[in-house]
Amino acid sequence: MTFCDTSTQLADDRDERAGGGIRRAERLGRVERGPDGRGHCRLSVPGISCGKCIGAVERALSDCEGVVAARANLTLRQVAITLRDPETDPAPAIERLGAQGYPATLIDLAAPGDAQADDAARFLLRCLAVAGFGATNVMLLSVSVWAGAEGAARDVFHAVSALIAVPVVAYAGRPFFASALTALRGGRLNMDVPISLAVLLATAISLVETAMRGPHVYFDAAVVLLFFLLVGRYLDQLMRAKARSAVTSLARLASRGAMRERPDGTDVYLALDDIRPDMVLRIAPGERIPVDGCIVGGATDLDRSLVTGEHAPVPAGPGVALEAGILNLTGAIRMRVLRPAGDSFLAEVARMLEAAEQGRGAYVRIADRAARLYAPVVHLLAALTFVGWVVATGEWYPSLFIAISALIITCPCALGLAVPVVHVAAAGRLFRQGIMMKDGSGLERLATIDCVVFDKTGTVTTGTPVVTGGGPDAAEGLAVAAALATRSLHPASRAIAALADGPPVPVDDLRETPGCGIEGVVEGRRARLGRPDWVAEIATGGQRSGSAGPAFALEGGPLKTFTLSETLRDGAAEAVAALRAAGMQVELLSGDSAGAVEAVARKIPFDHVRHGATPADKIAHLKALQAEGRRALMVGDGLNDAAALAAAHVSMAPGSASDAGRMAADFVFTREAMGAVTDARRIARRAARQVRQNFGIAIAYNCIAIPLAVAGYVTPLVAAIAMSGSSIVVVANSIRPERRAPGAAPAMRSAPA
Template identity: 45%
Template sequence: MTQAENNLVAGCPTRLAPPETTSVPDPSAFVRRVNGQNRLSLTIRGAKCGACISRIESAVKTLPGVETARLNLSTGGLEVAWRGGLTAIPIVTAISSLGYGVAPQDQGNGITDEQREERSLLIALGVAGFATANIMLLSVSVWAGNGEMGTSTRMMLHGLSGLIAFPAILFAGRVFFRSAWNVLKHGHANMDVPISLAVIIAFCVSVSETLRGGEHAYFDASVMLLFFLLIGRFLDARVRRKAHTSARDLAAMAHRSVTRLGETGEARSVRASEIQPGDRILLAPGEQAVVDMQVETGLSEVDESLVTGESVPRTATQGMNLLAGTVNLSQPLTGRAIAAASDSLLSDIARMLDAGEQRRSTYRKIADRAVSLYVPFVHTSALLAFIGWLLAGMSANEALLIGVSTLIITCPCALALAAPVTQVVASGRLFRAGTFLKSGDALERLAQCDYIIFDKTGTLTFGTPRLADHVSPDVLGNAAKLARASRHPLSRALVEAAGPGTVASDVREFPGLGLEGVIDGVTCRLGSAEWVGADVDVASSSSLWFVEGNDTPVRFQFNDHILDDATQTIRALQLAGYGMEILSGDREETVVDVAGQLGISDWTAKASPRDKVERLEALQAAGHRVLMIGDGLNDAGALALANASVTPGGAMDISRSASDAVYSGGLAALPPLIAVAKQARAVMLQNFAFAAAYNLVAVPVAVSGHATPLVAAIAMSASSILVSLNALRLNTMPERL
C-alpha cells in the first residue's frame, strides 16, 4: 500500500488522526559537548524492569562511537556519551524502535524535590523508630526495677539511652529543628516550635537527671515523640508528592526542539526557546507546534483539540495562524513564528498553572488552623506550670521537670496524625474504586465545592465520532473500502460501523478534498461535499460524503455520543444541590445538543483557555467554590486555578498533573469521590476535636506532677492509635452525597 493510501481523507473540513507511526523527536539541540565527548540526557517512558534496562542500553551501545549508556529505572533518565560523527537521531531511533517512548531531557532533571523530601523523611523515620525501640527496652527495665534497682545500674541504663537518643535526635529531629528556626527568625511560630522545645529540653533535663542519679529520664519520650510525628510527616509528603508538577510538565513540552529554516532553506534543529518572531519554521507531519506560527506554504489537516477543545480538525492553508500545541496531521507546513516560545499559548497556560499552584499553596488547611490555636496553648500551659510550681516553693529543677512533662504529654502526635492518616485512608479507598488522589488537602477543597464546571469533549462525551445515520449495507461497505486507507477519525468511525473488509484499489489522496479509488471498476470518492459534487448549502464538519461514479452522493453523519453514565451522574449531582455548567471550546451546535440531553441550562461554546479561566474566576468572585472537570491542554489553566479539579484517566499528561484527582471508569466515579471527600473532612474535624479533648485531660495530669515517663509514653501512644482507628472508619462508611 502506498504512503498516500495510509495517510488520510484530507478532503473534509474535519480532523485527520495522527499517523500511527510518527517521526522520532530530534534531540540534536540538547546534545552537550564536554571534553571532546558528546553527551545527551533523555527521558525514557515504558521501561519497567531490569530486562528493559539491558535491552535499551545494549541497543544504544551497539551504535558506533557510543562509550556509555546508563538508564536509571527510578527516574527514567538515560545518559548517553559518545565520540565521533554519530548524531542524536540514530540514538532515539534505536530506542523508539524497541517500543519505548523517548524525549529530550534538560540537564539537571531527575529526582524531584518532593521525592528527596519523602526519602529523607523515610530515613529519619527509620532512625527514630530504631532508637525508640531500643530505648524503650532500657526504659522498661528501669520501670520494672523501680525501688529495687541500684543508682549506678539506673544511671548506666539512662546513660545508654542517652547515647542512643543523642544521634537519633540530631538526625531525625532536623526536620523540625530547621522549620522551627526558620519561623522563629522571622518572629513567628508554628507547630514545630513546641515540638523542638519539647525534644531539646526533655533531652537536656534527662542528661541532667542522669548525671545527678535521678529516677526519671525522658530519653524515650523525646525519641518516641519524633517517631510518631515523622509518621505523620511522611504520610503527608507521600500523599502530596505529585502535587505542584503541572507547570514542570508543561515546561518539558515547551523544551522540545523546532526545525528552523535558514535563509537558503537549510533545516536545523534548535531549542524552542531559541525561536524568535519572524523565524521560518518547518512543521512536519505528525509534529506538534511548540511556538505560535503563521502558515506560509503547504496544505494540511491540523488537530487543534488540545488547545481549543474543538473535537474535529480543520484544514490549514496559507495565512492561517497555528497555536502552540497544534498537531500537523498530513502534509508538511512551513511558516513564520509570530511569537517567541515565552509568549506562546503554551507559556500562557504555564503561567496559569503556576498561578493556580501558588493560589492552592495559600489554602489554609484545617491542620494549619488547629496549629494556630494549639501552639500558644501548649507554650502557655508549660510556662504557667513551671512558674506556678516555683512560686509554690518547688526547686527550679523539679519545676522544670513538670514544665517539660507538660510539653511532652501534650505533644502534637494526635494533631500531626489527624489529617495525614485520614488522607491516606481516604486515598486508599478511592484508589481501590479507581480514583487516584494526588494531593491530601484536595479532600478538604473537594468537600467545600458547590459549583461544577464540565468540559464537553472527552469528559461528558466519548470524544470520538460514531456513525449516526442508517444507510444501505452495500453503500456502507463500499465507502469503507476507501475509508480503510485513512486515519481520519470519521473514516475510522465508518470502518468501525462497517467491520473488517478489503481496501479499494488505486487509492489516491487529494489534499484538502478527500480520497479517490476504484471499486469494481468504478471510480469512487470519499470526502467533503465539494469533493463528491454534493449540492448542499452549508458544509458540515461532522459528515463524510461518498459517491460511486455518477450516482447521487450519499452522506454519512457522525455524532460524538454522550457517556453512558453521564446522565445519571449529572442528575445525582443536581439533586445534591450542585450548580453546574458546560464550558467547551467546541462548536456551538454540539455544545447545545449535549447540554440539552443532560439537562444543563448553562453552557458556553468556543471558549479559549483564557475564556475558561475568566469564567471560573467570575464564579469564584461571586462566592462559589468551583470544581473543574476537564481533560485537554486547553483545560489545564482552569484545572489549576479551580478550588478543586478532577480529570479522567485518558486525559493529557499536563491535565492530569494540574488536577487534584484522576478517575477511571466514567463519570460515575464523581459522586463517590465527593462523598468520600466530605466524609474525610468530617473525620479530620473529629480527630482534631479528639486531640483537643485529649489535651484538656492531659494538661491537668502533667501540671499536677503526675506525668511520669510511663504515663507520658502510654498517653502519646494511645492518642495516636485512637486517631488512626477513627480514620480507618472511612473504609466502612456508606457513600452519600
C-alpha cells in the first residue's frame, strides 16, 4: 500500500480533483504497489452484466492514459487495473468507463467487501415486491375482461389496470431502464436494451388502446414480464453471491487491526492499514493474526486450518512464522510484523481467488466472441421477425408482440455465465482443499494433462532429512554431536540436532569450516561433525568410508557415521499410484544424486526416473514431452524448478516452495499431503465437464427458444420465464455440490470438504 502522512492527507483532502471528484489521499489509500513496481487498483463496475460487457470494459481501458492492463470480473462486477506506477491517477480510467456507460467507483484492495452487492440485491428485492403487487392486481382485472366484460365495464378495467401498471413499470423497470440508458449514452447496446424496449412497447401500445377504448390491452403482459425478469435477476444475484463467497469470506477472516507494543512498553491500537514491517504486536487468545509475521515472545496453540486444511491445534513459540488469518487459540503472544496487510498471505489468497474467473482460456474466448455478437444479431432478428409477420399477415399488432418475444428470449446471459461462474466455484472448492489457483486458464489446462513430472526434494519428499541409523553408541557422544549440530544451518545438521535429549552440552572454540563441517572443544577434547575424511583426521580407526552421511568423532575416539534418509511427503505414494491408475505417465525428475533418487524410487514406483538434472535439463525434458504431444503437469518447489514450472503445460508448487517457484506455478497447495495433486486434477476435470454442460444448456436453449419465438409460439411472458430460467440453470449447475458414489470416500484428502 502507498500511504501519506497526516499533514499531506489534510492538505490533499482539500484538493478535490475537477471532474473526477476523487481526493488524492483517498486514491493513494486504494492503489497498491505490486511486486512489479506498478500500481494496482480495483474498480466496482455494477454495469458489468454479461460477457459482452467484459469485452466493452476492457477495450475502453486498453488505451487509457496511465493504464497498463485491465481485467474485468463478471461475478464480482469489478475491474482490476494495472497502472504505470503507484502514483498514477486512476481518475481517467473511471471517467473513461463512465463515458462508455459503465459508472465505476474505486474500492479498497485490502478488503473485498460485498456491501455494494447487498445494496443491489435489496434494490432488486424491492422492485420485485412492487412488480409482484402490480402483477397480481392487473392479472385479476384482466381475468374480468377475459371472462366477458364489455363496453364501459371493460374500459373501466383497462383504465384501472393502466393506473396500476404505469407506476409499477416505472419503478420495477428501473434496473433494466437505467442499464439500457447508460449503455445507449455510451453508444453501445447491452442485453437490457431489448428488454426495456419490449416492456415499454407493450405498455405504450396498451395506453394507446386504453385511450382509444380498444378491446385489447397488454398491461398484464408488461407487468408480469417484469416480475419474472426480476425473479430471474434476483436469483442470479443470489447465486453470484454464493459463487463468490470463497473470496468475500476471506474478508471476515481479516482482523481490523491489532495492539502495537510501543518502545516504552505501552500499547496502542492500530488499524490494519497502519501496521508496518518490524512493528511488534500483541495478539491475545481468540484473535486472528492481522498480518504476516513471526513470534518473538510467548507460547500458544494455533489453528492453522486456513493454511494447511488441518484443524488440529499446532503448538507455537518464538521463531514460528505466522500467516495473516490464522487463529491464536490459547496464549498471549508478541509477534514481529514481516509484511504489510496488502502483501500478506490472506491478501495473496484473495487475489488468487479473484483471478480465478479472469483467465482467458479457450472456453472464455469462445463465450466472449459469442456474447459480443449478441446485440446486433438479436435486434436484426427482431426487426426481420416483425417485417416478416407484417408481410405475412398484414397486422402490425400481433407482429409487434412476436418481435417483442424474440427480443426478450434471445439473451446471451447463459453463455456469458457458462465459464466464469464455474471457475470461481472451482476456486472455492480448491481453496477448501488447501489449494490456491492463480488463473482460470490453468484450471482448463489441468483438466487435460496426461503426464505428471515430479521434482524430488521438497516435493515428493519433505526436503528435511532424518537420522535413520548410525552415530555414536554412547549417549554422551550423541549429546556432543547434537550440540555441534545446533550451531549449523546445514539440513543434515538440523536432523542430528533433533536427536538432542536433555540440557545442551557446553562447547568452546566453536568454528565451522566451509565444505568440511563444524568443530569445537568439549572438556579439552576436539570434536568434529561433518565430512567423513575431515572428521577422520582426529579419530583413531572406525568407519572412514562407505557412507555418504555425516561423520562424528571426539579426538582420539572412533569415527561414527550417521545414516540419513529423506522423509516422503504424506500421501506421496498414494498420489502417484492414483495418477498411474488414471492412465497418467508419472515421472521423477531430480537434480539430486543417483543414490538419493533411487532410494525414493524404491519406495514409490515411477514410470521413469532421472537424476542429476539441471534446470536446463528439466526444461528440455518438458519440451521433449510437448513435442511428443504430451501435456505435462510439473510439480516442483525449488528456485531451480521455477523455469521448468513456467515451461510446463500446467504447474503446481507446495506452499513451502521458494518465492520464485510459487510465482511461476499455476497452483500452490498449502497442505502437507501430496493428495492435493489428485484433488486438484479431480476438481479441474469436474469444472471442465460443467463448462461443457453449460455450453450445451445455453446452445440448446437458443436453438429451441429462438425458432419458437420467431414462429409466434412464445408470448413475452413465456419468453421472460425462459430467459431467466436458462441463466439460473447455468449458474445452479456451476455451483452444485460434488456428489460421490455411495460408499466412496474422498481420496487422499486432508482438508475438510
